[in-house]
Amino acid sequence: MQLANLSLLVGGLLIGVPILLHLVMRQQPKRIEFPALRFVRARQVQNQRRLELKHWILLLLRCCIILLLALALARPSVSSASVSSWVMVGILAFGAAIAGIIAAATWTVGASRGLAIGMTGLAVALLIGLGIVTPMALSAGGGGSLGDQEAPVSAVFVFDTSPRLLYQHENQTRLEKAQEMAVWLTGQLPPESEVAVADRRTGASIFAADIGAARQAIQRLEVSAGGESIDRVVSQAIDLADSSEKKRKEIYVFTDLSEPAWKGAAQSDLKRKLADHPDYPLYLIDVSAVDVRNTAVADLQLSADSVSKNSDVLLQVDVAHDGPEASQTLELYLEQPDDTLPIVEDGKLLLPKADRRDRRNLQLADGETMSVQFRLADLPVGVHNGWVSLAAVDGLDADDKRWFTLEVREPWPLLIVESKPGAGRDLINAIAPPAFQESGRAPFAVDVVTPDTLERQELDGYRGVVLIDPGAYTNSVWRKLDAYVERGGGLAIFLGPSATPALAQLNAEEPQKLLPGKLARQWRAGERLWYLEPKDYQHSLLAPFREIGDSVPWRSFPIDRHWSLEDLEPDANVVIPYSDGMPTLIEQRVGEGLVLTFTTSIASDESPAWNNLFTGFDSWPFFVLSNQMARYVVRSGEERLNYFVGERASLLTGPQQAEQTHLLFTPRGGDPQEVIPDRGLILIPFTDQIGTYRLRPLGGGPLLGFSVNLPPFATQLSPLPPEELNEIFGAERYQLAKEQSEIEREQGKARVGREFYSPLILLVALMLAMEFALSQRFYRQEA
The missing domain is CATH 2.60.40.10 (Immunoglobulins)
Structure with missing residues (x-):
């Protein structure tokens, strides 16, 4: 515990004054000549004992008043929140004990009923206060450093060096304002203090060799567009302060307190870390401009x-x-x-x-x-x-x-393999309309071949290959496709009716290197309503649908038939399922390339039709999805x-x-x-x-x-609302300052610690009131 006026404790020696007065001024019983009646003598002894008890009560009160007054004038304080809670418990316990003793004595000496009830009520009130404060002290934990205004500190200066700090106000950037205040602050630190300088680019690493080196580091600070978030740098500063051997730690954060600076900080562990270090004062030095233009x-x-x-x-x-x-x-x-x-x-x-x-x-x-x-x-x-x-x-x-x-x-070269002529017409019209091809605006340069010519086709010149309704391809074709994908090519497979007679071939070793699983059976909806039902739109394939989400009318385009797969590969990712839960669109990485598998047919003029994806009224959802699939296969999104x-x-x-x-x-x-x-x-x-x-x-x-x-709106200068500061740091866990005088005041409070002058003076006043009430009552009875 720190005492601001240690010499005033000598005033505690004045405790001898009431003791001396008590010994000198105590009344001697008067000897009265009267018949030696036993009752009168007993009454005399009883009165004498009551008189002595009254005097002892007043003596206790007066001694306590002098001791508490001397202690209050010495201005005791602590810097630890947990220690201060236990000191308050001690003060309340002491007051409750004195009030309890006096309440018991008033009932014993036969004081007036009103006085005895009043003293008892006071003792009960102090006990209730003690019952409230004690659980708070227990929850705060124990241990803490002692407050000492002149004790050296370990100070970590954290600077927000984002481009926002280049804002000019009164011919000074916000970074220059922060540097000016930080250099001044180094002069306010007690002797033998140590300082570390951290910013978004370098983080919090080590303490400077001395104050002069710290000032040079502050003056060399520059704005950096990248780096760590400011809340993470503050968290690192707390860890750095932990490594110091000095008992007192202080964290200073120089920031404009704008919203982009602390975006997402409420979800970080900064608030928890600050709660774990209640004895580390955190100062937010606001360097923002008053009138932003x-x-x-x-x-x-x-x-x-x-x-x-x-x-x-x-x-x-x-x-x-x-x-x-x-x-x-x-x-x-x-x-x-x-x-x-x-x-x-x-x-x-x-x-x-x-x-x-x-x-x-x-x-x-x-x-x-x-x-x-x-x-x-x-x-x-x-x-x-x-x-x-x-x-x-x-x-x-x-x-x-x-x-x-x-x-x-130039348009992305894309090869489409049709099981029968015209099977890919709807897909071609969606991704490379003829009018766009003629004007040179089509994003894809489409070549169409049949399975018979695929084996002789050179694939390296294409960014992607699309198989529409594949059937009984030869093993050499599947090996050729597998090698193409392994080298980084993209392959899209749209399963359809041709897979039924070729089921055994498609489940053989070579095709299974590219298919995500074995084809199990062909399903029919009958009276049931099946449709595409994405669970979320986080995959880049579904990015165009994110803003409208559940309002996409997938139900308007029912699926009548689709294939089911079993024994899916572990790395197979179901991008879109059907409403019955079975996979519709599956993504799989193979070597350096990728394979997309669609489990229902998109072949034109299919009879009977497997779905209404292209043929339904206003079928824009699948039009968008097919373009996304084609772009994904040629990896345009990676550019x-x-x-x-x-x-x-x-x-x-x-x-x-x-x-x-x-x-x-x-x-x-x-x-x-x-x-x-x-x-x-x-x-x-x-x-x-x-x-x-x-x-x-x-x-x-x-x-x-x-x-x-910079990220969008990264230089927004609107200030952070106070309630969000509490969410980030915790209520009453930080001190906000804008001017030097505010910093000095907050520093003084933290370094002296929590003072107990006010509760001690309040207790002195309470005991003076008790002493006055008791002395008036007791002396009047003696008279």
């Missing part, structure tokens, strides 16, 4: 990262605004194709020239988010880079621009060209560049890095810079690239 290009989405030639690309841009109503201009830029760039000359990165393709004038209100759509058309084949930016400058430059990359390519910061990027090279070294140019420039593909795949694990990354193969070849942006 900012316009942000909050999000950008492409209709597709990769499109076939002669197709249009739509850009959906969200612009968010905070502050008074303002006008802004949004501009779209696209780089000119140039196979000779980028290069580095004299340490400077040279990029292709960019042309402004479109611009929009916007009128924005406070808190409004406006969606703007741009269209890019007539783009040549190749990779294209561009950006969307605001023309006017505002308080935060980091969110005034968003980059994008898209690829225009992602736009990422969020921190994500791992992957790119597919051309066949001639599958093992060719590429030069990687990052958005910040500098010397390019050499990257070697792994069987045509380039992985970029670190994307901590926002902007466009470019790859140029050594020796020539098509340029590659991708863009990295």
Whole structure:
């Protein structure tokens, strides 16, 4: 326990004053000459004992008052919440004990009934308070460090270094404001303290060698687009403080307290960890600006990262605004194709020239988010880079621009194998309509063959193969298909009536390398209603249906017949089941490739019809699903060209560049890095810079690239509601400060700890009232 005024404890020696007064001023019984009657003598002894008991009660009260007053003036305190609870238990227990003794004495000495009842009631009230506080102390646990304002501390400074902290207010960024306050704070720490500096990029690692080194680390802080979430860094800071040998620990978090900074923090274990360390004060230093005025290009989405030639690309841009109503201009830029760039000359990165393709004038209100759509058309084949930016400058430059990359390519080559002529007509009309093929806008270049010619067909030139109603293929055909999939090809199998006479062949060894299980039997619905019934829409195949979910009218397209499979492979994944629970669409990885198996027929002019998937009224659900399946088979979804910061990027090279070294140019420039593909795949694990990354193969070849942006609305500056702070940290588990004076006040409270001056003075006042009431009653009776 810490005592703020240790010398005042000497005042406890004044306890001798009431003892001395008691000895000097105690009354001697008067000797009265009277007949020696036994009754009178007994009465005299009884009165004398009562008088002595009264004086002993008053003596006890006066001694306790002096002791408690001296202790209160010494201002005792502790820094541990658990210890403070037990100290309060002790104070209440002491008060209840004194009140109980006096209550018992008032009944013994024959005091007035009202006085005795009042003292008894006071004792009971203190006992009830003791019963309330004791369980709280037991639940708080035990142990804690002693408060000492001048004792050295282990302080961990945590900085939110996201791009939001570049917001300018009063000619100072929020990061500069945080650095200024942190440097000042290092001067407020007691001598021999130690400081660790942590941010989203480096995390919490070690304590600095001294305060000077800590100040240098603070001044060297820079904004980082990537890194750990701020709640995880705070959790690491607690672990780092645990490793220190100093008894007092303090955590300081410098943040703008905006919503994106703590998104998802309520679901982390930070609140639990803080509850496990009740003696570690947590200070939230709010460095946000008071009057926010900012316009942000909050999000950008492409209709597709990769499109076939002669197709249009739509850009959906969200612009968010905070502050008074303002006008802004949004501009779209696209780089000119140039196979000779980028290069580095004299340490400077040279990029292709960019042309402004479109611009929009916007009128924005406070808190409004406006969606703007741009269209890019007539783009040549190749990779294209561009950006969307605001023309006017505002308080935060980091969110005034968003980059994008898209690829225009030749249609994906797709081979369709028909069991009979025209069987794949409905599928072809869905994925590559003839009108689109004639205009060059079809996403697939479709070739159609029969099973007889499949054995002679070269497959390596195709991105995917589709088998419609396969039957008794030869083993050599199945081996050829298996080798194609093993090398990374995609295969889609639509089972139909031709499987019935070829059931034994399809369940043989070679076909079973590609099929997810053995064909069991053909089922018929009869009077029952069967239809496709996805359980959820998390698979990328079902992404277009996620927003509408259960409102997709699958029941309107009944299934009359389908195949069932048994002994499914362990790695087979049922993407869509029927309403009867049996699998409809099954995905399976085979080697480097994949196989999709659909267990009902899509062959045209099937008699009798197996389903109404293509023939039902307004059959758009299966039209969308068949396009998704075709894209999934050719792996178009894997050609992602736009990422969020921190994500791992992957790119597919051309066949001639599958093992060719590429030069990687990052958005910040500098010397390019050499990257070697792994069987045509380039992985970029670190994307901590926002902007466009470019790859140029050594020796020539098509340029590659991708863009990295902040997550949508990552620079939103709206403050976090107070109730969410309680959800993240726990109520009364943190101290919020914005100015230096608030930090000093909260520091003082924490370092001195919890003081017991108030409850001790209250107890002194209570005992003074008891002493006054008893002395008035006792002395009046003596008189």
